[in-house]
Amino acid sequence: MESFIRGSCETMCPKSEIDLRTKEKMLHFYELKPGSRTEPDLNRVVKEFARSAAGVRRPKHWEIRTFPALKRSVEYLLTEIILDTRRSYTFQYEFIFDRLRAVRQELVMQNLSTKESLELLVPSVRFLSYSAYRLCAAPMNEFDPKICSTHLQECLKKVLRCYEDLDQESVEYDRNQRIQMEGIYLIFNLGSMEALSRGINLSKDLREHLKIHLTLNLEYIRANFYKVLEGFQSLPPLETALASLKLSEIRRQMLLRFSVAFQSKQLTVPLDWIGHILHYRDDELNLILTDCEYYNLQLVEADNRQSTVVDNQRRAEPKDDWWEDGFAALSLREQPDLAGKSVKFEKARMDPTKAAVQSRRVRFVDRKLDESGSLPKLLLHC
16 A cells, blocks of 8 residues: 655755755756855755656655645745746746646645645646746747646646545535636637536536536537637636637638638638638737638739628628727728738638647737736636
């Protein structure tokens, strides 16, 4: 039977590790005294992640942090380090990611209680969710979205199991926090039958608060992508950030369908209508040209005398509120490089196997995150 260690270290990093890393010059930038390249700031050194391996001795109890020390480490990382602007966010992310991973490792080694585990895991879920969005456009050598997604999925599943255990034990907990975690899981796994099935089987009071999330999953599975894009606006900040990572794939799927539905030798589709349907906000309109080029779509100058596939629809259907929310003053027709352009869809030109455009940050999402308050508040006390 596996035995667990009960840690006794009350600092963010045991002295033995500080001494070793100081000697080997392995201290991180954020762990050094200002102006020094070698001297550690004992109040800022945080235990780093060490991979378990065969032949490595089992750590002693004084090398393992207590729950208060682990919680203090998490709070320090997500208040002090996350706001330290001396380096780029990718640099901050690497440090925080590693130290939070070490916290989760010690959580498992000590077999902490379910409630204690939640206090350490929930901030990790929020940090990984936020970082997945914040760094979505970063180069691969600076940020690996696959690794971030893998750890986010793992943390989410652990968190949801903790809530299920508390339900079985009839223990009180923060229901709003659970609603947020369930919502993040549904949006992060948008289109997953497993996630949808789990959400449908939640208790009625939880389902009432997750109606939007469940509806979006259902519509995604039905391939009703326009409805999905409309629903993104109604999500809370972190869920909106995660949902925006799906924008590129949803737009790709819609363009694939357009390449079949609007295939014609004579008729074209106005670019402003495509921008409307694919929910390019006014500040993103220039990206339509970039995306059309990426997907090898044929752009043509529209002839005012020529009929277009959606002329009647565009005249009859008013644009949604988000299109005219004052976020940017210019409309597509007022931009000379976009005005009067249409797309001539040809099924053969668009490669269905081509991956979606890399995800981008969206100013609407940035604004929503900013309006939610300070970053530490978003990650620790959301």
